[in-house]
Amino acid sequence: MTELYPPIEPYASGMLDVGDGNRIYWEVCGNPEGKPAVVLHGGPGSGCRPHQRRYFDPERYQVVLFDQRGCGRSTPRAEDPATDLGSNTTAHLIADMEQLRSHLGLDRWLLFGGSWGSTLALAYAETHPERVSEIVIPGVTTTRRSEIDWLYRGVGRYFPEEWERFRRAVPAVVGESGAELAAGYAELLADPDPEVRARAAREWSWWEDATVSLEPNGKPDAHSDRPLPALIARARLCAHYFAHGAWLEEGVLLREAGRLAGIPGVLIHGRLDLGGPIDTAWALSRAWPDASLVVVDDSGHTGSPTMSARQRAALDTFAR
Numbered sequence: 001m002t003e004l005y006p007p008i009e010p011y012a013s014g015m016l017d018v019g020d021g022n023r024i025y026w027e028v029c030g031n032p033e034g035k036p037a038v039v040l041h042g043g044p045g046s047g048c049r050p051h052q053r054r055y056f057d058p059e060r061y062q063v064v065l066f067d068q069r070g071c072g073r074s075t076p077r078a079e080d081p082a083t084d085l086g087s088n089t090t091a092h093l094i095a096d097m098e099q100l101r102s103h104l105g106l107d108r109w110l111l112f113g114g115s116w117g118s119t120l121a122l123a124y125a126e127t128h129p130e131r132v133s134e135i136v137i138p139g140v141t142t143t144r145r146s147e148i149d150w151l152y153r154g155v156g157r158y159f160p161e162e163w164e165r166f167r168r169a170v171p172a173v174v175g176e177s178g179a180e181l182a183a184g185y186a187e188l189l190a191d192p193d194p195e196v197r198a199r200a201a202r203e204w205s206w207w208e209d210a211t212v213s214l215e216p217n218g219k220p221d222a223h224s225d226r227p228l229p230a231l232i233a234r235a236r237l238c239a240h241y242f243a244h245g246a247w248l249e250e251g252v253l254l255r256e257a258g259r260l261a262g263i264p265g266v267l268i269h270g271r272l273d274l275g276g277p278i279d280t281a282w283a284l285s286r287a288w289p290d291a292s293l294v295v296v297d298d299s300g301h302t303g304s305p306t307m308s309a310r311q312r313a314a315l316d317t318f319a320r
Helices: 050-055 090-103 116-125 143-154 159-166 178-189 194-211 229-245 279-287 305-319
Strands: 013-018 022-030 037-038 061-066 108-111 134-136 265-272 291-295
Touching: 013 037, 013 090, 022 090, 037 090, 037 305, 050 061, 050 305, 061 090, 061 134, 090 116, 108 116, 116 134, 134 305, 159 194, 178 194, 178 229, 194 229, 265 279, 265 305, 279 291, 291 305
Parallel strands: 037 061, 037 108, 108 134, 134 265, 265 291
Antiparallel strands: 013 022, 022 061
8 A cells, every 4th residue: 555755844834914814824845846736625624734745745746735714823713703704715715825826936836635625626726727737636526505415414314313413503594405504503603602602513523523434434533533623613614615605606616627628637536425425526527628537445535545545646646
C-alpha cells in the first residue's frame, strides 16, 4: 500500500485581510520553486489539517493551505454568535482564493479538495478556469439542494432512529427538507445561549457521525471528535451554507462543467459513500471530458488506505 509523504512544516504563513472584517489564515509548505497547489478543506468549516500536506511530494510541490472564513485560525470565528455570516458565501470564498493567489504571486495552481472542498474547487474553477492547472477531488459533491436533502433527510431511511433525534432537535422548523432542517439548526447555532448552541452543534455532528458509521473505516465520533468551539463553528457554517444551497443555482456546477474543458482532473470516489452517493461523481465525469473517475470499492466518505493511495498517485502524476 502506498504511504503518504512524511510530515512537513510550513516555511511561510500569515493572516490575509480579505475584507468585511475577515482575516484568513494561510500557510505554504514544500518546495518554494515547486508546482503550486492549494488545498480546499471540507465542512464547510472544518479548517485545514496537517495531514493534508502529506499527499504532496514536498520536493515537487509548493502547497498552499488556508482556513476558510469563520473557522480554524481565521477570524472572526463562527462559534461566536456575534460573528455575522452575511459576508460568508461561496462567492466570498472564491474571491478570497483569488486574493490569496495574487498575494502569493502565483499564476495558476492545482486544486485539491473533497466533500465541501469539491464544491468550492468546481465553483472556483468554473469562475476562473485560466487560473487552474489541474483538479484532484477525493469525494465529489456539488452541493445541489437534492444532495443536501439526501444527506440531511433522505439517508435517514437507513438510520430512522438517529434521524428522528436529529429532526426533533429543531421543533420549530416548518418542513423536513434538508435545507429547512439546516435553516432551523442555523438559528439554534446563532442563539445567544451557549447551551443552546452547544446542544445544536452536538446533535448536528452526531447525525453526521451516523451517516458514516457503516463505512469500513467509519468510527463513532468521525465528525464530533473536535473541541466544542470548533464543533460549533463547523456546524454553524455547514447549516448556514446548506440552508442557502451554497448560493448556487441548482445543478449549475454540473451544467457549466464545460467551462472546465482543457483542465485535467481526477475524481476519486468511494463506492460505499452513503451520505454522498457516487451518482454525482458519475454525472460530473460525464459532463467533464478531461476528468477521469476512479471508483474505490473499499471506501466511503471517510476514505480508506486505498483512497489515500489513489490521491497520492494522482498528485504524483500531475507533479511530473
